[in-house]
Amino acid sequence: MDHLLMLMLQLLLLLRSSEPGDVRLVGGASHCAGTLEAKHLGEWRPLCASHDSWTLKEAAVFCEYLDCGSAVHVEERHSSYKSAWSISSDCVLSRSPLRECTTSDYTDQILKLTCADSVRLLNGSSLCSGRLEVKSNQSWSSVCEADFDQQDAEVVCRELGCGPPSVLQGALYGEVEAPVWSKEFQCGGHESALLDCRSSGSARNSCSPGKAVGLTCSESDDVRLVGGPSRCAGTLEAKNLGEWRPGFLSTLKEAALVCQYLDCGSAVSIQTAHSSFKFVWSILSDCFPLRDCTTSDYMNKILNLTCSDSVRLLNGSSLCSGRLEVKSNQSWSSVCEADFDQQDAEVVCRELRCGPPSVLQGALYGEVEAPVWSKEFQCGGHESALLDCRSSGSARNSCSPGKAVGLTCSEPDFRLVGGASRCTGTLEFKHLGEWRPVYGFFWTLKEAAVSCEQLDCGSAVYIEMVDSSRTTGWLISSDCVLSRSPLRDCATSHYTDQILKLTCSDSVRLLNGSSLCSGRLEVKSNQSWSSVCEADFDQQDAEVVCREFGCGPPLVLQGAFYGEVEASVSSKEFQCGGHESALLDCRSSGSARNSCSPGKAVGLTCSESDDVRLVGGPSRCAGIVQYQISLTTS
Incomplete structure (x- = not known):
């Protein structure tokens, strides 16, 4: 009997822990339309989107949950400030129980949703x-x-x-x-x-x-570009629920979908312009068809988009790479290598506003059964568009396998300026030929670590947003950086009074660790990175490295802890006193070592304890959250 009672109690607890919480639509013409509310911790509150916009995809999940028909419309509406339950788009789309990802919020925006009744x-x-x-x-x-x-x-x-x-x-x-x-x-x-x-x-x-x-x-004719020099350039407008409004998107990645949808070439540029406040259709990234990814928004900006009229790069790893196609008489054709040279490539890369060509090689981005351009291009290299170049007719109407032009244009650069070294300062990005500061929305040391690596600096030490005079910068999202997408594809013009300052270590880094405070140690000298052998490194040296990274004291010092690689080995034995601010400030003695026995390259784990606490509450498990970060003073 006791055993049966225990099983029943466990089942009751399981049901309660998996209970998704109640949801309803109120104030609409039926139970399938109105303001979205959720019941959490026994309290009904409006539901609001957490730091992101909802589209019909998220709405469809709730329509299904309410046993209504397909999602028809979703929008965020301004209201008086009130307490709400906040939930992220990711949580909704993953269909996680709402109680697991619902947080209390205070907002002046509520979600209105319309589902089909029947x-x-x-x-x-x-x-x-x-x-x-x-x-x-x-x-x-x-x-x-x-x-x-x-x-x-x-x-x-x-x-x-x-x-x-x-x-x-x-x-x-x-x-x-x-x-x-x-x-x-x-x-x-x-x-x-x-x-x-x-x-x-x-x-x-x-x-x-x-x-x-x-x-x-059909979902056709719901996007257009108006007021520009061609149908492939102008102010973006989107049609949803029978209504044309200005459309807004954030990055060239999203713009590429629109250009493709309009049967234009590659996305070249997006620029925002200020206007009076109005309702717009905001188009979210990596989402297609466009109707499913469009949400109502209220803003004082319009967006001008330029797609190339007659050239595009397909199947590349970025918008600056791919198999080249040219448009003529409303159809797209591949180009054969024999009809295309380096000067032609320079014109295409310039036309797409990418950097100079770095690779020109057939079949680099796949072969397709497609028509082949029948003319040989004869560009001087100075033209602004490929179809402005002279060309000579050829008898070619096919191309040998592996000979369709694959082109890679170089990506724009970024840099740190105004700091004590090239590895510290304000982060700037060169895009569309212009250097501007980066506005890194919700960037952390994880995003900074990617930037430090791309700058060939050491590990990320510190990142902060600093107030400045209002200026035009490049907004680059956290997701774009962590996915290691080319930054050009997800940079958008942004007017801001905050800039991003970043500090990377100059000459030491930790690789392959479980956090930014652990990994295999490498040291930079003469522009190359070298591993360090255990025999040349001790506890005092480790204390200096951990301090240099802004981490806590060393916890583990063990060879091969974070993998072995075929790499050069530093030829110096470090002799730190433990008080130095950087490893290369320590005394060292030359050694004859130029290799290291397997398993003997230094793996280091610095502590990250005591960096979070709760204060002012009735116990150590309740109170105000405080966070401590150690910073170097060098």
Whole structure:
């Protein structure tokens, strides 16, 4: 009996720990529309987005949770300040229990959400495609093709805020064992909802395999560039729910999706311009189709985007690399190596506003079955666009395998300026030919470590945002840096009064560690990095290195702890007193060592303890959070 009671108690605890918490929509025309509220810790509050914008993708999760239809609209609305529950986009999309990622917040923005009451599309490639289901008497049913036609499809697509129907085909999005709607729809095509249509009862209660309605609504003509010199340049506008508004995006990566969508070439530049405050459609990164990634926003900026008209690079590792294609007569063609040389490459890289060409090699970015450009380019190297170059006709209409031009243009540079050495100072980035300071939103030492590595400096020691006079800088997100994406792809112009200051160590670094305060030790001398042998390094030397990195005292000093590599070995024995501020300030004696026995290269772990505490509370486990970071004074 006691054993059974214990099992029941454990089950009760499990259910409580996994309970996602209640969610509802209030103040709308139905239970599927209104302000989004969540019940957490016994209290109903509005739900707000945590430091990011929500799109229809996040809304779709809640529509499903509420047993409503497909997501139609989501927006953030200004209101009076109030307590809210904050939840991140990542948490929603991962479908984690809300109680695990809900935090208390105080905000003047609330989320308003509209789901369809009684229709949904399942298993589609976007929110405007899928297998159609209709809700009646609290249950969902598939619809048979024989009971559904083009006019019915027009109504569904309009009800979901999508474009006109483009494909209506059974089994396009899978077949399932599900009830089948028993009425034939008879829409005129003008109705606002499918259940507003007339219908006639039928005897159907099943549907032949492959005959359940699969519907694709179009998403075309929802983005455009206006007011520019061509259809591939101008002010970005987006259409959502039948309304054209200015569109806003942050980086060239996002711009590349728009350029591709418009059948233009590669993304070349984005620039923001100030305007009066208005509602805009904000387009989020790495998201397609665009409708699924668009959220309503309120801002005083518009965005001007330039795509190249007639050249693009495909399948590259960045926007400055890929297989070259040229557009003529509304179609794209590859270019054969025999018709393209270094001067031609210089023109293409300049046209795309990248650095000079660094690699020109066939098949570097894949081969495709595609038309081949039939002219040989004869650029002088000074032209501003490839199609401005002279060309001579050739008889070529095919290209040997591996001979389609693959081009890599060099990436722009960045630097640290105004510091005591080239490894410390204000971080500046050169983009579109212009050096500007970097505004690093939510950067930490992790992002700094990537920058230090790219500058060939040592480990990251310190990072801070410093107030300055208002200036135009480059905004580069944390995600972009940590993913090691080319910074050009995710830099956007930003007007700011804060700049980023960064300190890297000049001549020591820790590699392959579990944190920035651990790893295999390397020392820089004469522009090259060398490992250090255990026999030439002791506890006092380790104290100096840990202090130089702004870490706590050394905890572990052990060879091969963080891997062995084939690398040169420092030929000096360090003789630190333990008080020095940098390892290379220590005395050293030359040794005959130029190699190190396997497992004997120094692996060092500095402590990171006592850097967080809670103070002012009833115990050491409650109170105000305080954080300590050790800084070098050199």
